[in-house]
Amino acid sequence: MEPDDRLIAKKEEWARTGRGLTGGTEKNERPRLPPGQRLNKGFPVLDLGILPEVDTDDWKLSISGAVENPFVWNWEEYLALAADQVTTDFHCVTTWSIFDAHWEGLFFKRLMEQVSPTPEARFVYFTSYDGYSTNLPLSVCADDDVLLAHRWNGQPLSKEHGGPVRMVVPKRYAWKSAKWIKEIVFMENDRLGFWEVRGYSNTADPWTEDRYAR
Ligand SMILES: Nc1nc2c(c(=O)[nH]1)N[C@H]1C(S)=C(S)[C@@H](COP(=O)(O)O)O[C@H]1N2
Ligand SMILES: [Mo]
Numbered sequence: 001m002e003p004d005d006r007l008i009a010k011k012e013e014w015a016r017t018g019r020g021l022t023g024g025t026e027k028n029e030r031p032r033l034p035p036g037q038r039l040n041k042g043f044p045v046l047d048l049g050i051l052p053e054v055d056t057d058d059w060k061l062s063i064s065g066a067v068e069n070p071f072v073w074n075w076e077e078y079l080a081l082a083a084d085q086v087t088t089d090f091h092c093v094t095t096w097s098i099f100d101a102h103w104e105g106l107f108f109k110r111l112m113e114q115v116s117p118t119p120e121a122r123f124v125y126f127t128s129y130d131g132y133s134t135n136l137p138l139s140v141c142a143d144d145d146v147l148l149a150h151r152w153n154g155q156p157l158s159k160e161h162g163g164p165v166r167m168v169v170p171k172r173y174a175w176k177s178a179k180w181i182k183e184i185v186f187m188e189n190d191r192l193g194f195w196e197v198r199g200y201s202n203t204a205d206p207w208t209e210d211r212y213a214r
Protein backbone atom coordinates (compact mmCIF):
# COMPACT_ATOMS: atom_id res chain seq x y z
CA MET A 1 0.00 0.00 0.00
CA GLU A 2 1.11 3.54 -0.74
CA PRO A 3 0.81 6.53 1.62
CA ASP A 4 -2.29 8.66 1.03
CA ASP A 5 -0.70 11.79 -0.46
CA ARG A 6 -3.91 13.83 -0.38
CA LEU A 7 -4.41 13.16 3.31
CA ILE A 8 -0.80 14.02 4.05
CA ALA A 9 -0.98 17.23 1.97
CA LYS A 10 -4.13 18.28 3.83
CA LYS A 11 -2.52 17.83 7.22
CA GLU A 12 0.54 19.78 6.02
CA GLU A 13 -1.85 22.58 5.05
CA TRP A 14 -3.37 22.54 8.56
CA ALA A 15 0.10 23.06 10.00
CA ARG A 16 0.67 26.05 7.68
CA THR A 17 -2.71 27.65 8.37
CA GLY A 18 -2.83 26.81 12.08
CA ARG A 19 -6.06 24.81 12.01
CA GLY A 20 -7.50 24.18 15.47
CA LEU A 21 -5.54 26.94 17.20
CA THR A 22 -7.93 28.94 19.40
CA GLY A 23 -5.67 30.77 21.81
CA GLY A 24 -8.05 29.87 24.62
CA THR A 25 -10.59 27.44 26.02
CA GLU A 26 -14.25 27.40 25.04
CA LYS A 27 -17.12 27.91 27.42
CA ASN A 28 -18.66 24.81 28.99
CA GLU A 29 -15.52 22.80 28.48
CA ARG A 30 -14.58 20.45 31.21
CA PRO A 31 -11.31 21.63 32.70
CA ARG A 32 -9.93 18.22 31.93
CA LEU A 33 -9.92 19.06 28.21
CA PRO A 34 -6.80 20.85 26.88
CA PRO A 35 -7.38 24.15 25.00
CA GLY A 36 -9.04 23.79 21.59
CA GLN A 37 -9.91 20.09 22.15
CA ARG A 38 -13.37 18.52 22.21
CA LEU A 39 -14.45 15.25 23.73
CA ASN A 40 -15.12 12.46 21.25
CA LYS A 41 -17.33 9.52 22.21
CA GLY A 42 -15.79 6.91 19.93
CA PHE A 43 -12.11 6.28 19.32
CA PRO A 44 -11.28 7.70 15.85
CA VAL A 45 -8.65 6.12 13.62
CA LEU A 46 -5.86 8.19 12.08
CA ASP A 47 -3.19 6.80 9.81
CA LEU A 48 -1.36 7.44 6.55
CA GLY A 49 -3.78 5.39 4.49
CA ILE A 50 -1.72 2.26 5.11
CA LEU A 51 -2.92 -0.60 7.31
CA PRO A 52 0.08 -2.89 7.82
CA GLU A 53 -0.65 -6.58 8.30
CA VAL A 54 1.43 -7.64 11.27
CA ASP A 55 0.67 -11.07 12.63
CA THR A 56 1.78 -11.76 16.21
CA ASP A 57 3.71 -14.78 14.81
CA ASP A 58 5.83 -12.46 12.64
CA TRP A 59 5.90 -9.50 15.00
CA LYS A 60 9.31 -8.33 16.14
CA LEU A 61 10.30 -5.25 18.12
CA SER A 62 13.89 -4.12 17.87
CA ILE A 63 15.38 -1.91 20.60
CA SER A 64 18.80 -0.51 19.84
CA GLY A 65 21.07 2.53 19.76
CA ALA A 66 22.54 4.08 22.89
CA VAL A 67 21.74 1.14 25.17
CA GLU A 68 23.84 -1.46 26.97
CA ASN A 69 21.55 -4.41 26.13
CA PRO A 70 20.04 -4.02 22.68
CA PHE A 71 17.62 -6.76 21.70
CA VAL A 72 14.84 -7.89 19.43
CA TRP A 73 11.70 -9.15 21.12
CA ASN A 74 9.28 -11.59 19.59
CA TRP A 75 5.63 -11.73 20.70
CA GLU A 76 6.17 -14.24 23.55
CA GLU A 77 9.15 -12.33 24.91
CA TYR A 78 7.15 -9.11 24.92
CA LEU A 79 4.07 -10.74 26.51
CA ALA A 80 6.18 -12.27 29.29
CA LEU A 81 7.01 -8.72 30.44
CA ALA A 82 3.83 -6.85 29.50
CA ALA A 83 1.93 -6.82 32.81
CA ASP A 84 1.33 -3.10 33.32
CA GLN A 85 -1.87 -1.11 32.99
CA VAL A 86 -2.98 2.50 33.13
CA THR A 87 -6.08 4.61 32.41
CA THR A 88 -5.39 7.84 30.53
CA ASP A 89 -6.89 10.55 28.37
CA PHE A 90 -5.64 10.83 24.78
CA HIS A 91 -5.55 14.01 22.67
CA CYS A 92 -5.22 14.23 18.87
CA VAL A 93 -3.96 17.40 17.22
CA THR A 94 -6.99 17.33 14.88
CA THR A 95 -8.89 18.43 18.08
CA TRP A 96 -10.54 15.22 19.28
CA SER A 97 -9.84 13.87 22.73
CA ILE A 98 -10.94 10.69 24.46
CA PHE A 99 -11.15 10.19 28.21
CA ASP A 100 -10.31 7.12 30.29
CA ALA A 101 -8.74 4.86 27.71
CA HIS A 102 -7.59 1.76 29.54
CA TRP A 103 -4.28 0.41 28.25
CA GLU A 104 -2.44 -2.81 29.07
CA GLY A 105 1.14 -3.43 28.09
CA LEU A 106 4.65 -2.62 29.26
CA PHE A 107 5.62 0.67 30.87
CA PHE A 108 8.39 2.36 28.91
CA LYS A 109 10.25 2.76 32.21
CA ARG A 110 10.37 -1.01 32.54
CA LEU A 111 11.54 -1.36 28.95
CA MET A 112 14.37 1.02 29.89
CA GLU A 113 15.32 -1.25 32.81
CA GLN A 114 15.65 -4.10 30.32
CA VAL A 115 17.87 -2.30 27.80
CA SER A 116 19.77 0.12 30.11
CA PRO A 117 20.14 3.32 28.09
CA THR A 118 23.68 4.74 28.26
CA PRO A 119 24.23 8.12 29.97
CA GLU A 120 24.46 9.69 26.49
CA ALA A 121 20.93 8.62 25.50
CA ARG A 122 18.68 11.70 25.53
CA PHE A 123 16.20 11.06 22.72
CA VAL A 124 14.11 8.18 21.38
CA TYR A 125 13.19 7.54 17.75
CA PHE A 126 10.30 5.22 16.87
CA THR A 127 9.61 3.52 13.55
CA SER A 128 6.52 1.57 12.59
CA TYR A 129 5.44 -1.19 10.21
CA ASP A 130 3.64 1.35 7.98
CA GLY A 131 6.79 3.43 7.49
CA TYR A 132 5.71 6.03 10.07
CA SER A 133 8.17 7.55 12.51
CA THR A 134 8.12 9.91 15.47
CA ASN A 135 10.54 11.12 18.11
CA LEU A 136 10.55 12.14 21.78
CA PRO A 137 12.96 13.21 24.48
CA LEU A 138 13.90 10.30 26.75
CA SER A 139 12.65 12.30 29.76
CA VAL A 140 9.13 12.34 28.26
CA CYS A 141 9.24 8.59 27.54
CA ALA A 142 10.28 7.87 31.13
CA ASP A 143 7.04 9.31 32.52
CA ASP A 144 4.88 6.97 34.64
CA ASP A 145 1.99 6.81 32.14
CA VAL A 146 4.00 6.02 28.96
CA LEU A 147 3.74 2.45 27.71
CA LEU A 148 3.81 -0.03 24.89
CA ALA A 149 0.20 -1.24 24.68
CA HIS A 150 -1.27 -4.42 23.20
CA ARG A 151 -4.72 -4.17 24.84
CA TRP A 152 -7.24 -1.33 24.90
CA ASN A 153 -10.37 -1.27 27.09
CA GLY A 154 -10.11 -4.96 27.92
CA GLN A 155 -9.60 -6.24 24.39
CA PRO A 156 -6.64 -6.93 22.13
CA LEU A 157 -5.61 -3.67 20.44
CA SER A 158 -7.29 -3.67 17.04
CA LYS A 159 -5.29 -3.48 13.84
CA GLU A 160 -6.74 -0.02 13.08
CA HIS A 161 -5.48 1.34 16.40
CA GLY A 162 -1.99 -0.06 15.96
CA GLY A 163 -2.16 -3.72 16.96
CA PRO A 164 -0.35 -5.89 17.80
CA VAL A 165 1.53 -3.21 19.79
CA ARG A 166 1.63 0.59 19.81
CA MET A 167 3.16 3.33 21.91
CA VAL A 168 0.94 5.44 24.18
CA VAL A 169 2.25 8.82 25.33
CA PRO A 170 -0.77 10.44 27.00
CA LYS A 171 0.82 13.82 27.79
CA ARG A 172 1.69 14.54 24.16
CA TYR A 173 -0.54 14.89 21.07
CA ALA A 174 -1.40 11.46 19.74
CA TRP A 175 0.88 11.59 16.69
CA LYS A 176 3.75 11.05 19.17
CA SER A 177 2.24 7.61 19.97
CA ALA A 178 3.50 5.32 17.19
CA LYS A 179 1.11 2.56 16.14
CA TRP A 180 2.39 -0.82 14.76
CA ILE A 181 5.68 -0.23 16.55
CA LYS A 182 8.65 -1.95 14.93
CA GLU A 183 11.80 -0.28 16.15
CA ILE A 184 12.85 1.89 19.10
CA VAL A 185 16.24 3.59 18.87
CA PHE A 186 17.81 5.44 21.78
CA MET A 187 19.77 8.42 20.48
CA GLU A 188 22.24 11.02 21.68
CA ASN A 189 20.78 13.60 19.28
CA ASP A 190 17.22 14.35 18.29
CA ARG A 191 15.90 13.28 14.89
CA LEU A 192 12.53 14.52 13.60
CA GLY A 193 9.80 12.04 12.67
CA PHE A 194 7.15 11.94 9.95
CA TRP A 195 4.87 14.80 11.08
CA GLU A 196 7.65 16.69 12.83
CA VAL A 197 9.27 17.36 9.42
CA ARG A 198 5.86 18.30 7.98
CA GLY A 199 5.03 21.34 10.07
CA TYR A 200 4.00 19.71 13.36
CA SER A 201 5.51 20.68 16.70
CA ASN A 202 8.45 18.72 18.02
CA THR A 203 7.32 19.17 21.62
CA ALA A 204 3.57 18.61 21.01
CA ASP A 205 2.21 19.60 24.43
CA PRO A 206 -1.63 19.71 24.36
CA TRP A 207 -1.81 21.91 27.48
CA THR A 208 0.06 24.77 25.82
CA GLU A 209 -1.67 24.06 22.49
CA ASP A 210 1.70 23.39 20.98
CA ARG A 211 0.35 21.93 17.75
CA TYR A 212 2.65 23.22 15.03
CA ALA A 213 6.28 24.01 14.38
CA ARG A 214 6.33 27.81 14.39
N1 LIG B 1 2.47 3.98 12.71
C1 LIG B 1 1.66 5.04 12.81
N2 LIG B 1 1.44 5.54 14.02
C2 LIG B 1 0.62 6.61 14.16
C3 LIG B 1 0.03 7.23 13.04
C4 LIG B 1 0.31 6.67 11.76
O1 LIG B 1 -0.18 7.15 10.71
N3 LIG B 1 1.12 5.57 11.68
N4 LIG B 1 -0.77 8.32 13.20
C5 LIG B 1 -0.60 9.09 14.44
C6 LIG B 1 -1.67 10.03 14.63
S1 LIG B 1 -1.65 11.42 13.67
C7 LIG B 1 -2.63 9.86 15.61
S2 LIG B 1 -3.79 11.03 15.94
C8 LIG B 1 -2.71 8.58 16.38
C9 LIG B 1 -4.07 8.01 16.17
O2 LIG B 1 -4.24 6.82 16.86
P1 LIG B 1 -5.62 6.06 16.62
O3 LIG B 1 -5.76 5.81 15.16
O4 LIG B 1 -5.53 4.84 17.45
O5 LIG B 1 -6.68 7.02 17.11
O6 LIG B 1 -1.74 7.64 15.97
C10 LIG B 1 -0.48 8.17 15.66
N5 LIG B 1 0.40 7.07 15.40
MO1 LIG C 1 -3.16 12.88 14.70
